[in-house]
Amino acid sequence: MPCQKNTTCAAAYFDKGYTPYCRVIYMEKLREYAAVCTIGSVGYSAIEVLWRGFTHWTMALAGGVGFLLLYLADLRMAGxxxxxxxxxxxxxxxxxxxxxxVVVNKLCRMHVWDYSRRKGNLLGQICPFYCLLWFLLCIPVMPFSSLxxxxxCPSRANSQLAA
Incomplete structure (x- = not known):
């Protein structure tokens, strides 16, 4: 069963009828996304150390997830x-x-950050001030994700089907 343009190769791979081509595409994507997560983890940890003077291992995870989402959003929003x-x-x-x-600070009680003293906060986890900073941070990060x-993956850099 060959991969279809409108289906993900990951779905075909896990289906009983996967093809070697789909497995190769799946592994390429896995490597690509792992690299993107690593870049986000290291990059966000460095930014946080510069901003706060320290970081927490959970912020490396958040940075990886966040940059992967930005990477995919940049691809989907081409043009x-x-x-x-x-x-x-x-x-x-x-x-x-x-x-x-919510998971790290509220459920696991790690107390990594607390915005409860900031105006407009939601459960002490997000606030308008940091939303603005996220917007500003995206100005260099979106072009960086394209780079x-x-x-x-130079052969797929401008393809909207790459995600």
Whole structure:
């Protein structure tokens, strides 16, 4: 069963009728996404050390997830303006921050951050000030994600079917 353009190769791979071509595509994507997550983990940890003076291992995980989502959003939003991409990126990163905050700070009680003293906060995990910072951070990160894609998979760098 060959891969179809409208289906993901990962789905075909896990189906009983996978083809070797689908397995190769799946492994390429796995390597690509692992590299993107690693870049996000290291990059966000470095930014946080510069901003706060320290970081926490859970923030490396959040950075990896966040950059992967930005990477995929940048690909899906090809042809859109940088402002639109940054707005989407801001929403994605704020969502990642909220989910990680609830799990890490509320459920696991690790107390990595607390925005409860900031105006407009939601459960002390997100606030408008950091939403603005996420938007501003997306200004250089969105073009950087395109550069990463060009380096990781030059043959698919501009293809919307790459994701």
């Amino acid at each position: 859109r303006s940088l402002v639109e991409k940054c707005a989407a990126g801001c929403a994605l990163l704020t969502s990642v921050e909220f989910v990680f905050g 990463v894609r060009e380096r990781l």
